[in-house]
Amino acid sequence: MLSEVKALYAQKYGESVDDEDRDFEYDADGTLWIKSITMPTRSNQEKLEDSLAEVKRLYEQKYGESVDNDKEDFEYDDDGTLWIKSGTAPTRPVQEKLEVMLAEVKDLYEQKYGKSVDSDGEDFEYDEDGTLWVRSITMPARSNQEKLEDLLAEVKVLYKQK
Numbered sequence: 001m002l003s004e005v006k007a008l009y010a011q012k013y014g015e016s017v018d019d020e021d022r023d024f025e026y027d028a029d030g031t032l033w034i035k036s037i038t039m040p041t042r043s044n045q046e047k048l049e050d051s052l053a054e055v056k057r058l059y060e061q062k063y064g065e066s067v068d069n070d071k072e073d074f075e076y077d078d079d080g081t082l083w084i085k086s087g088t089a090p091t092r093p094v095q096e097k098l099e100v101m102l103a104e105v106k107d108l109y110e111q112k113y114g115k116s117v118d119s120d121g122e123d124f125e126y127d128e129d130g131t132l133w134v135r136s137i138t139m140p141a142r143s144n145q146e147k148l149e150d151l152l153a154e155v156k157v158l159y160k161q162k
């Protein structure tokens with residue numbers, strides 16, 4: 001059996017396994033050099049690309065569409081503006097909690113201001129293109145003088161405590 005393997009090796013590589021003079025040589029200075037042959041292995045990138053291809057194939061198999069099909073991920077409006085489509089799907093329990101909290105805030109708003117948040121149709125409008133615009137009101141920030149007066153009052157309290 002060993003002789004068969006040796007014969008197959010000689011047939012494939014064109015040299016005998018028993019040729020020891022080919023495994024090493026001496027250079028002009030008499031230094032021994034041992035030959036070694038390494039077979040190339042697949043690079044990490046090739047392995048990752050194969051894994052990615054497999055994941056893409058499994059995704060397409062499960063969802064019936066390709067991951068690389070990005071034609072539906074964006075669109076251009078009439079003005080040529082690029083719109084990227086995205087969506088989030090909160091888990092149901094979190095969404096329910098948020099809805100309860102929103103209802104509570106709406107009730108508190110109605111108690112304080114005497115009108116419902118939902119009844120006022122003046123908070124938004126649509127332009128001629130059909131785009132929804134939401135109005136927002138910003139409250140003026142405290143003036144620098146008010147902030148300095150608060151800091152002065154705090155310093156005075158700390159000074160009295162000392």
